[in-house]
Each structure stands twice: as C-alpha cells, then as structure tokens.
Amino acid sequence: MAVVSVVDLTAGPGVGFLPLVSLGPAFAGLVGGWRRTALVGLAACVLCVVLGLYSGLFESRRGLTALLSVAGVTAAGVVASVMRQRREAELASVRSIAEVAQRVLLRPVPRGAGPLRIAVSYTSAVAEARIGGDLYEVVTSPAGVRIIVGDVQGKGLEAVESAAVVLGAFREAAHDEPDLSAVGQRVERALNRHLSGERFVTAILAEIGDGPDATLLNFGHPAPLVVRPDGAVAYAAPPERALPLGLTLHGSDAPLPHTVPFAPGDQLLFYTDGVTEARDAAGRFYPLDECAALLKEPDPETALRSVREDVVGHAEGPLHDDAAMLLVRFRCA
Known part of the structure; x- marks a missing residue:
C-alpha cells in the first residue's frame, strides 16, 4: 500500500x-x-x-x-x-x-523388555497422515515377549479398521494363549469375522523367551532380517510360504512356527514392504541387507533412525507406501 x-x-x-x-x-x-x-x-x-x-x-x-x-x-x-x-x-x-487414534491403534512400544531393547519407526506415505495400514505391537506375556508386525491390504479408513481388529485380537491372545500358533489362530478368527471380500493382512508373529531361539510365525509377510554381532546378515525365511491372514477360507494350511538362533548381540529387524520396495530414480529396490553397518549404533533408536533416513535418501523423496520397522536387540551380558 x-x-x-x-x-x-x-x-x-x-x-x-x-x-x-x-x-x-x-x-x-x-x-x-x-x-x-x-x-x-x-x-x-x-x-x-x-x-x-x-x-x-x-x-x-x-x-x-x-x-x-x-x-x-x-x-x-x-x-x-x-x-x-x-x-x-x-x-x-x-x-x-x-x-x-494413533495412540490407541499404535501405542508406544516398550523400549526394553528383559534382555531385549526395542525401537520402532513408522513413516506414512500420506502427507500429514498420522495413521495408516501398517501395524506393530510388542506384548510381554508369561511365555516371553511376543511381537507382531503386519501390513493391511489397501489404504484409507478400511485399512485402519482392519489394523485395529488385528491389534486388538493380538493384544488379548498374546496374554492368554500358551503358544504362538494359538495366538495366530485367534487373530485369524477375529479378522475373518470383520473382513469382507478378498481383503487380507500379511503379518509376522514372534516370540522371544528365555531360550537361545526366537520363534517366528509368518503369514505371507517379508522375512525379518537377522544381524549378527560380526555384521553377518540373513533373512529368517519360513520353511514354507503361507497365505496372509484373512485367506484361510481358500483352504490353505496354517503356517508352521520356525525358530531362528537369537543370542546376546544379535538383532532382529522386522519391517513392511514399504521399506524394501522403496525405489530410487533408476527403479532399484532398497537393499535392506546392506544396512548392517547402520545398525551398529549403540542406541537402537538412533540405529533405526539411520536406516529410515537411508531409505528416504534411497527413494530421493517421500515414500509411496507406508513403511514400518521394528528393531529387537538382544543386549550383551
């Protein structure tokens, strides 16, 4: 003026x-x-x-x-x-x-449980979004620490509703059921009552008790990455592939639990496909098995933050899918 x-x-x-x-x-x-x-x-x-x-x-x-x-x-x-x-x-x-809604759906996980140290990272593909279709939870039960990481098919409110059903059923079953297979069956039944059509949820359940092994139950989800103290990495793939949660009506057998050695100094990195399917400008997927050096940070939260920044840097911009990661570290004596 x-x-x-x-x-x-x-x-x-x-x-x-x-x-x-x-x-x-x-x-x-x-x-x-x-x-x-x-x-x-x-x-x-x-x-x-x-x-x-x-x-x-x-x-x-x-x-x-x-x-x-x-x-x-x-x-x-x-x-x-x-x-x-x-x-x-x-x-x-x-x-x-x-x-x-996020605090109810995705509650903060405990930073420690017995000899375990835990960190989590969640990145939504939708700008300004707080919640999405990826899910995770950690529950301390009489059988040990029980974990779920999953990915709901689809987007929007329907995906959030399915995630809420899975997490609610898991939180109850993780405390009540004696073994991991029974927990998976409880979650499956709860999901089948709420899903319609061909919707499904890929998920992996884990149980880490006092023994030298971690027990895994994989419902069509990407296998977690095992990182040893010497830097060696391997994917904890199940012996047989199984369908995701919500597809048991197709007559497939339930997945079988399998174990992976998990001793002091070892790390388990659970993730959703938004991490491994992040592409760079040339269309190359993110090489998750090359991130072992980033996980050497003494603080697990700092280590997981470094991996997240590396994924975003690889994609050279915002991710096109929700990306969740949960790191479990067995503390050295």
Missing part, C-alpha cells in the same frame, strides 16, 4: 494506480485473521480517500470507483479470512483426533 501510494503520487492522477491500494486487504485476507484484514481494509479506504482528495479524483467518478474497489476487495478478504480460519480449525480438530 505504501509503494502504491508513492507511485501514485509520483506518476500523478492520470495513470490510475490508486485502485491497487486494494492489494493490502487482499494479501491480509490470505495470511491474517478477519480483524486484521478489516483493519488493513479500513486503512486502505482512508488512504484511498486521502489520495483521491489530494489528486482531485472525487470530482469525477474515478475516485468513487477506486474507493468502491478497495471496499469490495476488503469485504471479500474478510469473508475469505473467516472461511480459511474455519477450515484451519477443522483441520486442527481432525489432526487431534488422528493423534488420539
């Missing part, structure tokens, strides 16, 4: 810069509240009157036209500001609800 005033005084009344004073309330309506916009608009109207009288514009219709232009833009700016503030309030409310 000051610049327009200077230009208008310098160029003279014949050029017709005075209506550009309305840019003040226009920009105020984009970034400020309605009160601020109204005050800026009032100042613009006063400035328009003063400059119009100084230049003698009100002796013709030009002065009145300029004043009406400023007043009209001010009114439009106030309306736009009110609508924008309402949308911002609604968005803040939605985000607050999403944060509460």
Whole structure:
C-alpha cells in the first residue's frame, strides 16, 4: 500500500494506480485473521480517500470507483479470512483426533523388555497422515515377549479398521494363549469375522523367551532380517510360504512356527514392504541387507533412525507406501 501510494503520487492522477491500494486487504485476507484484514481494509479506504482528495479524483467518478474497489476487495478478504480460519480449525480438530487414534491403534512400544531393547519407526506415505495400514505391537506375556508386525491390504479408513481388529485380537491372545500358533489362530478368527471380500493382512508373529531361539510365525509377510554381532546378515525365511491372514477360507494350511538362533548381540529387524520396495530414480529396490553397518549404533533408536533416513535418501523423496520397522536387540551380558 505504501509503494502504491508513492507511485501514485509520483506518476500523478492520470495513470490510475490508486485502485491497487486494494492489494493490502487482499494479501491480509490470505495470511491474517478477519480483524486484521478489516483493519488493513479500513486503512486502505482512508488512504484511498486521502489520495483521491489530494489528486482531485472525487470530482469525477474515478475516485468513487477506486474507493468502491478497495471496499469490495476488503469485504471479500474478510469473508475469505473467516472461511480459511474455519477450515484451519477443522483441520486442527481432525489432526487431534488422528493423534488420539494413533495412540490407541499404535501405542508406544516398550523400549526394553528383559534382555531385549526395542525401537520402532513408522513413516506414512500420506502427507500429514498420522495413521495408516501398517501395524506393530510388542506384548510381554508369561511365555516371553511376543511381537507382531503386519501390513493391511489397501489404504484409507478400511485399512485402519482392519489394523485395529488385528491389534486388538493380538493384544488379548498374546496374554492368554500358551503358544504362538494359538495366538495366530485367534487373530485369524477375529479378522475373518470383520473382513469382507478378498481383503487380507500379511503379518509376522514372534516370540522371544528365555531360550537361545526366537520363534517366528509368518503369514505371507517379508522375512525379518537377522544381524549378527560380526555384521553377518540373513533373512529368517519360513520353511514354507503361507497365505496372509484373512485367506484361510481358500483352504490353505496354517503356517508352521520356525525358530531362528537369537543370542546376546544379535538383532532382529522386522519391517513392511514399504521399506524394501522403496525405489530410487533408476527403479532399484532398497537393499535392506546392506544396512548392517547402520545398525551398529549403540542406541537402537538412533540405529533405526539411520536406516529410515537411508531409505528416504534411497527413494530421493517421500515414500509411496507406508513403511514400518521394528528393531529387537538382544543386549550383551
């Protein structure tokens, strides 16, 4: 507004810069509240009157036209500001609800359980999203520490609802059932009661007790990565592939539990396919088995953060799928 005033005084009344004073309330309506916009608009109207009288514009219709232009833009700016503030309030409310839903659905995992240290990372593919279709949980039960990491088919609220069913069933079954296969059967039954059509959930269940092994039960999920103290890595693949949760109606056999040595100094990295399917500009998938050096960090959370940053760096931008990782480290004695 000051610049327009200077230009208008310098160029003279014949050029017709005075209506550009309305840019003040226009920009105020984009970034400020309605009160601020109204005050800026009032100042613009006063400035328009003063400059119009100084230049003698009100002796013709030009002065009145300029004043009406400023007043009209001010009114439009106030309306736009009110609508924008309402949308911002609604968005803040939605985000607050999403944060509460996340705390219920994906509760913070314990940082430690017996000799285990645990860290988790979750990256949503949707900008500003708090929750998605990937799931994880850690439960301390009489049989040991039980873990689930999974990926729901599809996106949106239906995926979140399926994830909630799986996590709710797992939290109850992990405390009650004597073995991991029974936990998987409980989750399967709960999911079949809620799913419709061909929807399914890939998941891997793990049980780590007092023995030297970790027991795994894989429902069509990517095999976890085992990292040894000397840097050796291997995927803990199941002896036979099994269908995901929710597809037992097709008559397939339930997966069989298998064990993997898990001793002090070892690490288990659970993940969803959003990690391994992250592509670079050349279309190459992320080489997860080459991240052992990143997992040498003494703090598991720092180590997992380094892997996450490496995945995002490999993709050279936002990920196109939800990506969850859960790192379990057996502390050395």
